Amino acid sequence: MHKQAILLHTSKLFFTDKRRWVRHVINPCGPVTGMQVRLATRVTSEHYVTGKLWLHATLPICPWHPKGGCGWARHGTYPRTAPLGTRIARWYCPKAGRTVSALPDCLASHRTGTLSQCEACVRALELAPSLESACDHLRTDIELPGAIRYLSRLIRAVHGALRAIKGLYPTAFTCSPTLTDFAALLATPQVLVELRDRIAPHLPFLPTPLGFNPPSITRQSSRPAFQHTMGRDPPMALVDAPD
Numbered sequence: 001m002h003k004q005a006i007l008l009h010t011s012k013l014f015f016t017d018k019r020r021w022v023r024h025v026i027n028p029c030g031p032v033t034g035m036q037v038r039l040a041t042r043v044t045s046e047h048y049v050t051g052k053l054w055l056h057a058t059l060p061i062c063p064w065h066p067k068g069g070c071g072w073a074r075h076g077t078y079p080r081t082a083p084l085g086t087r088i089a090r091w092y093c094p095k096a097g098r099t100v101s102a103l104p105d106c107l108a109s110h111r112t113g114t115l116s117q118c119e120a121c122v123r124a125l126e127l128a129p130s131l132e133s134a135c136d137h138l139r140t141d142i143e144l145p146g147a148i149r150y151l152s153r154l155i156r157a158v159h160g161a162l163r164a165i166k167g168l169y170p171t172a173f174t175c176s177p178t179l180t181d182f183a184a185l186l187a188t189p190q191v192l193v194e195l196r197d198r199i200a201p202h203l204p205f206l207p208t209p210l211g212f213n214p215p216s217i218t219r220q221s222s223r224p225a226f227q228h229t230m231g232r233d234p235p236m237a238l239v240d241a242p243d
């Protein structure tokens with residue numbers, strides 16, 4: 001078990017070890033009925049939609065009851081507004097009273113659109129002389145104050161995730177916590193998608209849109225306690241079909 005201390009910039013939550021995130025994420029501090037897990041696939045959002053890969057997503061074991069007997073089963077799908085035609089596979093545990101949805105690596109968590117779109121915005125912001133000037137090009141669909149709020153939150157969340165990753169792997173990520181520098185270090189144009197794979201065990205407690213920890217996950221929960229071996233990796237869905 002890792003014993004790293006990670007300060008999550010956006011949610012102001014302090015995790016001292018993996019046991020803490022299991023307690024927090026699997027048994028969230030709030031009226032959250034759904035849990036998000038990774039659907040491990042490197043396909044683009046276009047391929048995901050045209051191939052309807054949500055139909056081929058598999059998550060055979062309940063996160064709360066790995067020995068079975070809880071009635072774990074597929075629970076249909078739900079739509080996302082963008083990209084057009086996107087659906088997300090979902091499962092349900094009647095014993096825990098919670099659903100689990102599988103987010104493909106190409107899509108942003110708790111934000112509309114793809115991780116690539118988020119990355120393009122943040123990279124443009126990193127190079128722009130000011131936030132206001134970047135808004136003129138990045139979010140022309142909404143008014144300036146709304147665009148500033150949206151982009152401020154986005155860059156804060158992404159840079160917060162990169163700082164947390166640097167804390168987890170200080171010798172691997174010696175660069176500054178920007179997408180520009182991470183791209184140079186990893187030699188990839190798709191940093192966020194690449195990180196979904198590289199730091200997969202930590203996604204549940206990293207800030208959205210890269211990780212699955214939304215800023216609002218701070219309230220008290222009345223949900224049943226998580227009863228599984230601590231320290232294991234979080235559940236991950238796979239695509240049971242050729243890419």
Ligand SMILES: [Zn+2]
Nearest residue numbers: 062065070093
């Ligand atoms: Zn279950």
